[in-house]
Amino acid sequence: HKNIVVIGCGRYGSSLAQTLSGYGVEVLVIDSDKHKIQEISPFVVKAVIADATDEMVLRDLGINNMDVVVVAMGSNIEASIMTTLLVKDMGAKYVICKASNNKHAKVLEKIGADKIVFPEKDMAIKTAKTLISPNFMELIELEKDYNIAEIKIPESWIGKSIIELDLRKKYSINVIGILRNGKLTVNMAPNIPLEEDQRMFVVGKMEDIWNISEK
Amino acid sequence: HKNIVVIGCGRYGSSLAQTLSGYGVEVLVIDSDKHKIQEISPFVVKAVIADATDEMVLRDLGINNMDVVVVAMGSNIEASIMTTLLVKDMGAKYVICKASNNKHAKVLEKIGADKIVFPEKDMAIKTAKTLISPNFMELIELEKDYNIAEIKIPESWIGKSIIELDLRKKYSINVIGILRNGKLTVNMAPNIPLEEDQRMFVVGKMEDIWNISEK
Numbered sequence A, B: 001h002k003n004i005v006v007i008g009c010g011r012y013g014s015s016l017a018q019t020l021s022g023y024g025v026e027v028l029v030i031d032s033d034k035h036k037i038q039e040i041s042p043f044v045v046k047a048v049i050a051d052a053t054d055e056m057v058l059r060d061l062g063i064n065n066m067d068v069v070v071v072a073m074g075s076n077i078e079a080s081i082m083t084t085l086l087v088k089d090m091g092a093k094y095v096i097c098k099a100s101n102n103k104h105a106k107v108l109e110k111i112g113a114d115k116i117v118f119p120e121k122d123m124a125i126k127t128a129k130t131l132i133s134p135n136f137m138e139l140i141e142l143e144k145d146y147n148i149a150e151i152k153i154p155e156s157w158i159g160k161s162i163i164e165l166d167l168r169k170k171y172s173i174n175v176i177g178i179l180r181n182g183k184l185t186v187n188m189a190p191n192i193p194l195e196e197d198q199r200m201f202v203v204g205k206m207e208d209i210w211n212i213s214e215k
Ligand SMILES: Nc1ncnc2c1ncn2[C@@H]1O[C@H](COP(=O)(O)OP(=O)(O)OP(=O)(O)O)[C@@H](O)[C@H]1O
Pocket: A007, A008, A009, A010, A011, A012, A013, A030, A031, A032, A033, A036, A050, A051, A052, A053, A072, A073, A074, A075, A076, A077, A079, A098, B120
């Protein structure tokens, strides 16, 4: 396993540290707030109260030997930028940074961040797509124009097979799985009739998915 | 189109308001901070400086007639809970709330929130899955155990077709699309040989996807 340090124990940083620990990864956490360190220490290998913009502190903790450094300070933009610069200068191989807006992200990119995450913006886009969809259907983005959605099987399709329905040609959508009683089958046989209690995962353009969900 | 109000113009609230406006939806925004309202007002139909926990204010703005109310105050947990209670009492049909932790979410559920979003936690889980994957591969969660990933086509598969490779039986994975020069084809013919410059979207269990990406 890789050794990972998470700097900043806000909502994103602490969820990340806990999830990684759950996968059995050794995580070091740094935060300048002692209450946050007290809360997280039962879940991680090591939790340190320190100012991450202090170079001596980062050297003492051996940050340059870590496989991954996550800079999870979004609101404190100055600390985020200073810390990212320091760890990149020290030779950190892979640095992930949380950004609060596009300007912040641009600076992080310029100083060498390897990956930038926007938790609030990504969720905002997902919520917006859901709110403009019929019945608030959740869409999972696959690529620029293609989405995946879980839909209820339209009345008129029950009793027919995927082959008979000819979904690609007629509706420009593809079925990637059938959900029945919480169990997903991805290798569904295309010639078996669809049943009432099933739902299906489809992939296609947003408008094409909307078309079939309103049937 | 539905009429939507976004209460709280932090990173999530303001991204949501702007994305919805981009889709042509009429958005009303409320925030107690006048700088936030100044920043957002060019992008939305109406932006109001107000305390969202004040019932008279919400009535004057006709919140009860809105199709969707989004309560986007995560750090100010008291305001989030009070506002959610008020709008549900006034008869708001569909209320989405941003939660900061599980306790906050539990209270919101009890008082009638229709949907709860965790932007930071969701992104933390996605980052954690990427960090434990070979080559930091990004996984898109489909259902509990099933993920989708974009992978480079292994050397030994080039020149062979999907049918020949028999991916379902041999590796328990399914191909849902082929990416070439940025263009995604979901209706790929299963008998055409794979080419070097293509990438593929596959669906399967996390471990099965890891297996084929390390080939
Ligand atoms: N110089 C610093 N050194 C160490 N920790 C710091 C420093 N500055 C801020 N932090 C810590 O980083 C954490 C997250 O920072 P911040 O509040 O800036 O991010 P955020 O993006 O708002 O967080 P969230 O993940 O909750 O959205 C806080 O717990 C804070 O104590």
